[in-house]
Amino acid sequence: MWPCRDKSLSWVFVSRMTGIICFLIVVVLANILKEFIRSPILLSGIDFLNTNFWLLLVIGIIIFVADIFSAFPFPLNLPFPVIKAIGSVFIVAFVLRVFEWVDLLTTNNLYHYFWLLSFVIVPLVFILVLVTGYFEIMRKLWWTPRAEGDGAVVREPDSVGSASPVTDVKSWDEIGDEFRLMLYDLVHRFRDEIRRK
Numbered sequence: 001m002w003p004c005r006d007k008s009l010s011w012v013f014v015s016r017m018t019g020i021i022c023f024l025i026v027v028v029l030a031n032i033l034k035e036f037i038r039s040p041i042l043l044s045g046i047d048f049l050n051t052n053f054w055l056l057l058v059i060g061i062i063i064f065v066a067d068i069f070s071a072f073p074f075p076l077n078l079p080f081p082v083i084k085a086i087g088s089v090f091i092v093a094f095v096l097r098v099f100e101w102v103d104l105l106t107t108n109n110l111y112h113y114f115w116l117l118s119f120v121i122v123p124l125v126f127i128l129v130l131v132t133g134y135f136e137i138m139r140k141l142w143w144t145p146r147a148e149g150d151g152a153v154v155r156e157p158d159s160v161g162s163a164s165p166v167t168d169v170k171s172w173d174e175i176g177d178e179f180r181l182m183l184y185d186l187v188h189r190f191r192d193e194i195r196r197k
Contacts, residue, residue: 009189012071023060027053041105048101055094074141076186082135092122094123124193169177 027055030046037043049056066087096111096118103111 011126012067016067020060040128059090081130085126088125
């Protein structure tokens with residue numbers, strides 16, 4: 001559920017798809033075994049799983065898409081905190097349904113209190129996941145290269161007697177060149193990932 005740091009796009013895709021497929025297999029097996037189970041609690045749990053099947057599938061797909069975006073390089077990974085924050089809201093909704101199901105089994109009436117708290121918990125969880133996601137992106141951009149010794153490069157003047165100041169500010173032409181190189185690297189990364197399969 002957390003971002004796949006330093007993992008290839010194909011690894012993220014295969015691992016997350018494996019998780020979704022395993023979930024589908026568990027649901028099918030639970031429904032097959034339902035005919036042989038006599039415990040009312042287990043039958044209620046399988047019914048709860050069937051009732052919330054689409055919610056769990058949507059959560060899995062949202063987290064899957066967020067992890068795919070997190071595997072991309074910098075400008076393309078910006079949507080991943082937003083998508084993951086939306087997924088966290090769906091996870092809170094599922095947890096509330098779990099409390100509702102437990103209340104039906106035990107008659108503790110905990111669901112009502114958690115439902116009231118959800119009006120505070122949902123925005124807090126959304127903001128927390130969003131902020132930590134963007135913090136992770138910024139940490140990868142700034143702190144990791146500096147820790148490896150890749151600080152800002154100061155260009156040397158063209159000649160010894162040049163009056164131009166030494167600066168690390170990039171011109172628009174250099175930014176355009178770097179953007180074209182980024183697109184070139186991205187296309188080749190997609191091609192390499194497809195060839196690895």
